[in-house]
Amino acid sequence: MSLSKKRKVDTECRVFQEKWSSSYLFTEVNGKPVCLVCSQHVSVLKEYNLRRHYETQHADKYDNLKGKQRSEKVKELLAGLKKQQSVFTHSREIGDAAVKASYLIANEIAVASKPFSEGEFVKTCMLTAAEIVCPEKRQAFENISLTRNTVAHRISDLSEDLDSQLKRKVKSFIAFSVAIDESTDITDVAQLAIFIRGVDDTLTVTEEFVELVPMTDTTTAADIFNTLEGALDRVGVDWSRAVSVATDGAPSMIGKKAGVVTKFRGKVQTANGGRDFWTFHCILHQEALCCKSLKMDNVMKVVVQTVNFIRSRGLNHRQFDNLLRDKDHNYGLPYHTEVRWLSRGIVLRRFFDLREEIEQFMKQKGRPVLEFKSKEWMQDLAFMVDVTEHLNNLNTMLQGRNKVVTQYYDSVCAFKLKLSLWETQLAGGDAAHFPCLKNVCDTQHVADMKRFKDKLIGLLREFEQRFQIFGELEKDFKVFCSPFTANASDLPVNIQLEIIDLQCDSDLKGKFAAAGLDTFYQYLLPGYPNLTALAAKVLCMFGTTYICEQVFSVMSINKTKLRSRLTHKHLNDILKLAATQALTPDIDALVKAKRCQVSGAKTTVGNPT
Secondary structure: OOOOOOOOOOOOOOOOHHHHHHHHHHEOOOOOEOOOOOOOOOOOOOHHHHHHHHHHHHHHHHHHOOOHHHHHHHHHHHHHHHHHHHEEEEEEEEHHHHHHHHHHHHHHHHOOOOOOHHHHHHHHHHHHHHHHOOOHHHHHHOOOOOOOHHHHHHHHHHHHHHHHHHHHHOOEEEEEEEEEEEEEEEOOOOOEEEEEEEEEEOOEEEEEEEEEEEEEOOOOOOHHHHHHHHHHHOOOOOOOHHHEEEEOOHHHHHHOOOOOHHHHHHHHHHHHHHOOOOEEEEEHHHHHHHHOOOOHHHHHHHHHHHHHHHHHHHHHHHHHHHHHHHHOOOOOOOOOOOOOOOOOHHHHHHHHHHHHHHHHHHOOOOOOHHHOOOHHHHHHHHHHHHHHHHHHHHHHHHHOOOOOHHHHHHHHHHHHHHHHHHHHHOOOOOOOOOHHHHHHHHHOOOOOOOOHHHHHHHOOOHHHOOOHHHHHHHHHHHHHHHHOOOOOOHHHHHHHHHHHHOOOHHHHHHHHHOOOHHHHHHOOOOHHHHHHHHHHHHHHOOOOHHHHHHHHHHHHHOOHHHHOOOOHHHHHHHHHHOOOOOOOOOOHHHHOOHHHHHHOOOOEEEEOO
């Protein structure tokens, strides 16, 4: 047998010749010869193959056509083929458009926390509008599949695409942190929300929802950690690059011997060789706990009892609202809800503003509030109104997503300085920053406000104690926020020389003034490795579990008494779409994998609702 190489077809450089169209009724489509009569493809572009196909299949019918008659027939066949191709292309485009519209509408349904069955309602509305606006396009709208099952599958596809993108993104992280919190849904199932905030080698920050994991049995620290570990391993994190974890501060989370953060720190430090790992108790929770250190229950007890008497009885509530309308008040008296961070300040403010109307109403009901006659109690009430408003303002500043942890640090430091200022002013009888207290004291002709000084001292001491972690990170934060004013001799040896080089670079100094902290350090790459490593560590830190609280709000909207059968997977898919920030589903890629499916299926899979 000869060992010589066989000649391959693709090396023969065969080119379709125009004369073959007339001779054998063939044309070329996408590099392949196609018969104009039967649309059959010939595998190898070779004249012998084309001639053989023509002579065996079509010669009897078309051999009698000669000259101009044959040329016209070839043109007719070519026109027919092009028309057929355009119809097929148009149909494919219509099908792709219908599938894409189906994905987009399903995404909107998930983001808006609407039931899957809303897709059928949306389609009914579209068809009704199409009948009036563009009846010739009605079939195009009819092709959009929006059955309950289809919407559920579309949302699942979108969620899986986001999950795939997150896995790719996680592989690029040089530092990351995690925020976790636990809540219970309407069916009493504990749900663990997990978020990740990472920084890649370009110092680009990505903050994304990882997963909502149901915990159907016990929720011990070991259970929570195992669940968290499994979720992070699923997305492929490098444990040696973990920087910090933020929790709600529950005992099972922060227990020193066997808490979640202790187990988390142990795993991370085993992976990274014992480097520092930071634990944040949610700053918003800490601030709310600081409020309780005021211990002015003599005020809150009276306020809550009075508000409950008015609001908990329908007749009382209606009569009190009528009284307010008679006096041209445009707002009423809200309930106090302990778990809502801003509730106490709002209730106290309304109670203080409506104190005359409340006193009048309670007298009419035979339940007079005797504390209104006490000068000292009224001063306590006014002080509580003012100080809780200041605390609420701080709370509002600490809320929000995609914040750098140093912004929380700055807000807390500023508030501690304000507390010191107010303490000094009140000790001297100056209530400039406490307008309600000043109003009451002026009315009562009282100038002694020294007793409130101790309250502020206690509040300041509570802030100092609860935010100790900021003291531990203060040096890193100051270098990160003010690298051009940092004293090199006070810094770790590994960044001293880089700081000096940076402070002498006038070009970077100009960029620091123009760029934000979250983008400035990108200009340092790759010449300042230690500074950029510090920046990556700070940029990836979570300061609060606020984003987890947001997800739980969306969870409560979706999984209600009417949708209690919503499966854990469907709930997780919905939340992934609702909570995504930097990532967006690649709908065009998903469309390529689908074909247009006309609505009609009525079977239910996995209880989509």
